[in-house]
Amino acid sequence: MYKRLERNDPCWCGSGKKYKACHAAFDDKLIQLEHKGFRIPTRDLLKTEKDIEGIKKSAVINMAVLDEIGDKIRAGMTTQEIDDIVYNTTIKMGGIPADLNYEGFPKSVCTSINEEVCHGIPSEDVILQDGDIINVDCSTILDGYFSDSSRMFCIGNVSPEKKRLVDVTKECLEVGLKAVIPWTPIGDMGHAVHQHALDNGYTVVKEIGGHGCGKEFHEEPFVSYVSRPGTGMIMVPGMVFTIEPMVNMGTDEIFCDEENGWTVYTADLKPSAQWEVELLVTETGYELLCW
Numbered sequence: 001m002y003k004r005l006e007r008n009d010p011c012w013c014g015s016g017k018k019y020k021a022c023h024a025a026f027d028d029k030l031i032q033l034e035h036k037g038f039r040i041p042t043r044d045l046l047k048t049e050k051d052i053e054g055i056k057k058s059a060v061i062n063m064a065v066l067d068e069i070g071d072k073i074r075a076g077m078t079t080q081e082i083d084d085i086v087y088n089t090t091i092k093m094g095g096i097p098a099d100l101n102y103e104g105f106p107k108s109v110c111t112s113i114n115e116e117v118c119h120g121i122p123s124e125d126v127i128l129q130d131g132d133i134i135n136v137d138c139s140t141i142l143d144g145y146f147s148d149s150s151r152m153f154c155i156g157n158v159s160p161e162k163k164r165l166v167d168v169t170k171e172c173l174e175v176g177l178k179a180v181i182p183w184t185p186i187g188d189m190g191h192a193v194h195q196h197a198l199d200n201g202y203t204v205v206k207e208i209g210g211h212g213c214g215k216e217f218h219e220e221p222f223v224s225y226v227s228r229p230g231t232g233m234i235m236v237p238g239m240v241f242t243i244e245p246m247v248n249m250g251t252d253e254i255f256c257d258e259e260n261g262w263t264v265y266t267a268d269l270k271p272s273a274q275w276e277v278e279l280l281v282t283e284t285g286y287e288l289l290c291w
Helices: 024-035 049-072 079-092 160-178 186-199
Strands: 110-113 116-118 133-142 145-154 210-212 219-223 240-243 246-248 254-256 264-266 272-274 277-281 286-290
Touching: 049 079, 049 133, 049 145, 049 240, 049 277, 049 286, 079 110, 079 133, 116 133, 116 246, 116 272, 133 160, 133 272, 145 160, 145 272, 145 277, 145 286, 160 186, 160 240, 160 246, 160 272, 160 277, 186 219, 186 240, 219 240
Parallel strands: none
Antiparallel strands: 110 116, 110 133, 116 264, 133 145, 210 219, 210 240, 240 277, 246 272, 254 264, 277 286
């Protein structure tokens, strides 16, 4: 049960204001939604102004790293070279690659090519070829705050079929952003993403989705892109989460590499694409923090 404070108590958000002048009406709204059976975020998931500023500073590094990749990525480059750029640029700017050693992940970034859905591990043995599509998923820690985003890159002469997949996946992300409406269920947003993919002849991975982010790498809620309208946590101003649909050209079925325990592939080995942004829910919609 979401509990209110006494009216003259200091507000839980740390603003220094009295509760009645700060978040009392906000909490009343949450309590009403909870009574109606909706899932609402706990207070630790709502970011303060200090938290948001910290995430934004982390995101400056994350986006600079992806910009650097965009300038240098090319056919003939190894994915280990991408990892080296991520590590060196992040450290030079004062950050820490969040992926490095996270739950045993051995590299600083995920590089997922063609039929690799996610969590591709950089290697000296993996060389980018003309016609490849690759997702570079980068995450940064700065002063304890986490930023997370990914971009797709088309290498050389990419087939029209792959290019369309990349473009429609970005459209799915944009559709999701338009559906970030404060005080509505996050399932509405996920359903909109899924429907756009289906309308274009694609499928969306069920088992892996977005996540809360900011004070930890992965926080609640899990963000599904095959959700039903009216379900899931209410999107409340102050929440920070990622939108990152993984859209497949063929089946939505996937499997994980048994040898490395990380890399996820499409079951039919047809291409997959993903774009990722990190956003803040506001009173009027959303603010992009990292893209």
